[in-house]
Amino acid sequence: MEKSIENFIDYCKSTLRIEHCNPEAYSPLALAYIGDSIFDLMIKTMVVSAANKQSRKYHDEVSKIVCAPSQAKMMQGIKSSLTEAEHAIYKRGRNANIYSSAKNSSMSEYRNATAFEAVLGYLYLNEDFIRLADIVKLSLEVLNGSEDEVKENDSRETMQNDSLDIDGTNDIEYESDGSGD
Numbered sequence: 001m002e003k004s005i006e007n008f009i010d011y012c013k014s015t016l017r018i019e020h021c022n023p024e025a026y027s028p029l030a031l032a033y034i035g036d037s038i039f040d041l042m043i044k045t046m047v048v049s050a051a052n053k054q055s056r057k058y059h060d061e062v063s064k065i066v067c068a069p070s071q072a073k074m075m076q077g078i079k080s081s082l083t084e085a086e087h088a089i090y091k092r093g094r095n096a097n098i099y100s101s102a103k104n105s106s107m108s109e110y111r112n113a114t115a116f117e118a119v120l121g122y123l124y125l126n127e128d129f130i131r132l133a134d135i136v137k138l139s140l141e142v143l144n145g146s147e148d149e150v151k152e153n154d155s156r157e158t159m160q161n162d163s164l165d166i167d168g169t170n171d172i173e174y175e176s177d178g179s180g181d
Helices: 002-016 028-050 055-066 068-081 084-094 107-125 129-143
Strands: none
Touching (some): 028 055, 028 107, 028 129, 084 107
């Protein structure tokens, strides 16, 4: 399966004359732009392959998953599972200067949804398709109420010291040394 994906990507790059890129060099909004498309395509493929329905029913089902509030919930649920590089992309996406306004979500949700899409765009452009699929799977588990099934991976420490705290949450967790200080 992965071989056919690689063949498809290679063929597209060759045919469309797409040069290899360095995802870190892209703006967070460019990463979110491509991540939005990839996530939408993955969810649409999943929904269509599950059952034959009218297109409006597909749209309604997909829209519940790809909207900003759902993406923000997924991002918050998987944040502890991100690698250090993915967490850096998450922060860049969340803190990006967004010029559009959130239509059906709070600004905090919109920023976290942008961060989610940026991480997916980063993984796609890095051609890390296995990790991309794993992140989407974890995200859907979170969305479906299986947060307790999403295991924290202690070997993947995330950067907890956010330089800019846009959404008003404190990502730093403090451990008590028992002294009461």
